[in-house]
Amino acid sequence: METLLASESDLDFKIPRGFKYNWIVYGGTEIKKKVKVPVIVVNGIRTPAQANFLIEKGKADFVAIGKGLLVDPAWANQAEHNCQSYLA
Numbered sequence: 001m002e003t004l005l006a007s008e009s010d011l012d013f014k015i016p017r018g019f020k021y022n023w024i025v026y027g028g029t030e031i032k033k034k035v036k037v038p039v040i041v042v043n044g045i046r047t048p049a050q051a052n053f054l055i056e057k058g059k060a061d062f063v064a065i066g067k068g069l070l071v072d073p074a075w076a077n078q079a080e081h082n083c084q085s086y087l088a
């Protein structure tokens with residue numbers, strides 16, 4: 001399997017000014033535009049609001065949360081209560 005990106009310095013694209021997530025999430029959102037399969041974005045997504053924005057705007061089909069859940073075990077409950085309209 002070929003590794004396409006090893007670090008941010010390998011990028012041959014610029015992340016648009018104002019894009020509020022990191023280059024890994026940006027890469028996922030760009031892939032999402034070009035494929036017909038569901039895309040999960042990951043890395044540095046900390047809050048339910050950040051996650052919800054990506055889903056509601058159609059920039060990803062799923063978000064994966066790692067460290068945010070370790071920091072706050074109630075993360076999913078918070079997402080459920082704060083983003084009820086999306087989860088319902």
Ligand SMILES: Cc1cc2nc3c(=O)[nH]c(=O)nc-3n(C[C@H](O)[C@H](O)[C@H](O)COP(=O)(O)O)c2cc1C
Binds near residue numbers: 043044064066070
């Ligand atoms: C405790 C822990 C265990 C992880 N285990 C795996 C793993 O087994 N396989 C994998 O591909 N990524 C693993 N990851 C990486 C996460 O899937 C994720 O890509 C990474 O944590 C970045 O997302 P985050 O910023 O929300 O933490 C792990 C991350 C953490 C914090």
